[in-house]
Amino acid sequence: MATRTDAARSRTTLFGFDWLTVALVLGGVLCLYYLTPLVSLFLSVPPGEILARMTDSTVVDAATTSLLSASISTTVATVFGLPLAYWLARSESGWTNAVLGVVVLPLVLPPTVGGIVLLTVFGPGAPIGAAAASAGVPLTRSLAGVVLAQTFVASPFVVVTAKAAFEGVDRTLEHASRSLGKGRWTTARNVTLPLAMPGIAAGVTLTFARAMGEFGATMMLSYYPRTMPVQIWVSFIELGLDNAYPIAVLLLLISVAALAILNTVAANPWQ
Amino acid sequence: MATRTDAARSRTTLFGFDWLTVALVLGGVLCLYYLTPLVSLFLSVPPGEILARMTDSTVVDAATTSLLSASISTTVATVFGLPLAYWLARSESGWTNAVLGVVVLPLVLPPTVGGIVLLTVFGPGAPIGAAAASAGVPLTRSLAGVVLAQTFVASPFVVVTAKAAFEGVDRTLEHASRSLGKGRWTTARNVTLPLAMPGIAAGVTLTFARAMGEFGATMMLSYYPRTMPVQIWVSFIELGLDNAYPIAVLLLLISVAALAILNTVAANPWQ
Amino acid sequence: MTLVVDGMRRSHGAFELGPIDLAVDEEVLSVLGPSGCGKTTLLSTIAGTVTPDAGTISLGGLDLTGRPPEKRGTVLVFQDGALFPHMTARENVAYAASSEKRVEELADALEIDAVLDQRADTLSGGERQRVALARSLAADPDALLLDEPLANLDAPIKRRLRDELRPLLASLDVPVIYVTHDQREATAIGDRLAVIADGELLQLDTPDEVFAHPATPFVASFTGSTNLFRGAVVETGTGRALDWNGRRLDAAIGGATVGETVQFCIRPEYVTLAADETRNSVEGAITRRVFEGDGYLLDVVPDGGDEAVRLALSPPAYERAGLDERDRVRLALPADAIHVIGGVEECSAIGPARR
């Protein structure tokens, strides 16, 4: 038997070895495909030149618009999204699946389509949009429009990530707290929220990063005031690739910062 | 003691009730914000008119380009991404975290920035891009460019989702198979892959959906041939909102189909 | 104060618990049953974390049905302690305590002073359960519910905590329900013992009574009465007796009528080695000998039979007898240790379990 087994074993090893190598090579190529262009960006432009152009008014304006709008969208998403995430995590209602579908749909919807559907409600031709515009609060080509676009596209991230974080908190702990005489709110504040915090922080970070990078829906809803991704497009189309670099570098650094937060204080949902 | 406890209890209930109501209202508003614009799109346009315009050459060309490019990108992402996902799920190497960071970065990077960094490598001004163009395979303003953009932006989805699926397969089962005399490859084929399949299917679905919707990087790399999201933008900007509806409806239906797949044969990663 | 469970039912998918009727005074009621029998669901309905489909639950005359968990005065102790992992042991106890002084008192009583400032998730299993108990007592429970609190502990720690728990729980003077799947734990801790299987309350009595007179074959098997046989009730000159594979066994027959086939059991500890032929004795060969460390189990197949009789001997008794596998012995089955269970039904507990 030892012989039979040994013969079978060698074959497995040889094949196993090849298979492992092929797998590692394929994975390595993919990683290079992600990494090379990022490194290439920094090699393409002299740092001094980029730094000098950071104070250009287009860069400063775009950065201001993006940071302001993304902060507002993220706040709105968190305030409206956290209770929904908790309900999705804990409810035994038959509706959770349907509601989750509604939350996930904007995640799989192309952002340009998101822009189109938002225009059918908030565009100048739609009743709500027209009413708001005549009240002096135009919902397109305005900061409000940017926030509307970013919220639609980015807020599902905080909902699904916080939902997973709440689910990660053992229900037994909540039951224990309730059974010790503490109400729902005391339990949430002292037990659920502290334990879910890293996951919630991850959701907030992802939502902010997604809002900062929002392009498709914003192009439809609010070409002005220009956010950083829109400004990249405009600079590229009007003045050429070089002129898009400063904002691209800024946004890349913000993405790296978001990644750093995910891997430290927050809980990387993909880890 | 009963009295003290009862007094404390009533307070908790009242507050708990209010808190619950507020939470449900906030969550409900967010759901309405996702749902209303989607419904509104269908209310905005007469179905007959949309149907009639589905055969327009712009619609057909854009749909062909999108389906073809997204299929290629998804295949490439799956072939290169699955081995990487398995390695990320199972390796005890200290490198997994760094590699995962490289995979996640494109997920948090704005797609327009993705387009810019790809241009620094594959653009006509870059060595690789120039060499390819002179060999007759231009990597921008071509189907190749679309695939490059979509792969960069969409492939991380299959990696992170399949990674989670592989992690969901109890290692004990793999150890059991190995201990029964089966090699690495037999184990992967008979145990790991079948059990991870719903999660892998989810990753492939998400990657395909994301590739179909890719806009920011594609705008930079390959304005032509026009994919559906690009065509939406062009129709909207050149001919007005109404002309963007047919493709928007098509893409919305594809998104709903993706969602349906996630909730049936595949494993919705957010469930 | 009495905890009363009245006609409580709860179904979940194919599983159905109840109807359960219980009244627990200021005593410790052990609830014994296999995994998935509904023990935990029973506790959860009393604590209010699971809503029953029917029936009422009351404590000291106050109807608890429908009240939220925090307004019931019932405190649950969970299998792994359910300590809040982001807090220290002290913070866990203080979470439920009315004063810092009470925390110190309980830390003394449960001997957790030394670990009071450790984070809960760094405690060992035994320490965790001590802190969980202290936290539960800090909430001044009107009724205490314990869900397998010792299940995941190593043997020596489990033994020690069990011995400490008995007087502690008795001193609380509130209704206590103690759920476990371990028959020794259940008997050692409970004033009374309820046996549950498949969502049904099979027997509720003192531990001695349950062990001596199991109500069903399942109770007999689950409490370790592994000698479970079938026999016919026959008429003898002086009364009724059992006919077991042609052998006559004297026993208290109870309500069974002549001609009926009944199941009867005798605990292995009550079977003895007999010096010579007496009534209720059988002779046969030892077919299996199992050393369990604190005792020996001998399986003896009586001549002409096929069912083995199991006999438990303490190590000194075994050594005195000087027996070995395949030796022939004579066993006495004392008439007063034979318990007739009732009409024949299949006993599922000893076969491969059904879900």
Next chain:
Amino acid sequence: MTLVVDGMRRSHGAFELGPIDLAVDEEVLSVLGPSGCGKTTLLSTIAGTVTPDAGTISLGGLDLTGRPPEKRGTVLVFQDGALFPHMTARENVAYAASSEKRVEELADALEIDAVLDQRADTLSGGERQRVALARSLAADPDALLLDEPLANLDAPIKRRLRDELRPLLASLDVPVIYVTHDQREATAIGDRLAVIADGELLQLDTPDEVFAHPATPFVASFTGSTNLFRGAVVETGTGRALDWNGRRLDAAIGGATVGETVQFCIRPEYVTLAADETRNSVEGAITRRVFEGDGYLLDVVPDGGDEAVRLALSPPAYERAGLDERDRVRLALPADAIHVIGGVEECSAIGPARR
């Protein structure tokens, strides 16, 4: 064929296993230890799913160290069976079997015919382990490694499978290592018994010998020898004896010298009720009585002492004695049942466990 583990070490974070030296012939070696002691790591290094830091593992003279798991001939049986959930029971067994005929044979032997076409994830705990065993045997193991296969089963099923396992494992004629935290299971199944704690092999001997003469206080405590005391070795006219709180106890002293303080233990099953004053007898009051269902435990504090002596009685013996809590009794501690362990060291097992 012999399985040899030689100087094997494996550390993981703060935990260190080994060095372990073992030689297992065609016999069943039980490995007993508390949770986290390194039992599972030991099996994993032998099976090849964990790489040892040092040492070698060989089977039948063939060096296994460094070989992948599938090339070792060692087959692991896991705690919950590790059945492939997407396959039927039959497909699970066939996965490892050389022929359909072998599947049928094993299904017969392990009585799983009835569930053979059920999906593995619908099986009950007992059925799962039967299928897992069949699958392991189907792979024709050169050595079989079992990792707590009965740990999660209900008592009657566990008892029955345990009784079936003993002859089954013995009939394999390959080295078998059976890991468990249950002292009764370990003794019932093993030809020899290894006790491990904190990654260290404390004792390896026949079960009788480990129970009668534990090598360390931990082994004594973990195997249920709860009477663990300290005494001084003194010179008497006729030889050496123990001085225990001023009492003279005859005992086999072994290597300890006069004046040395030693620990000694006596199993509760060997303590007996004495009729009148003899050598090695103590008198005192019963301070605690624990009914465990299949026996009684009595704690007796000898007059003038503070350490309780525990006595285990079978139910009939207890009933014959007619004792109750607080009654005064005289206990005999037979000289040949007292085992002197050696120099004084702290026994951590009975306190709140350290991690």
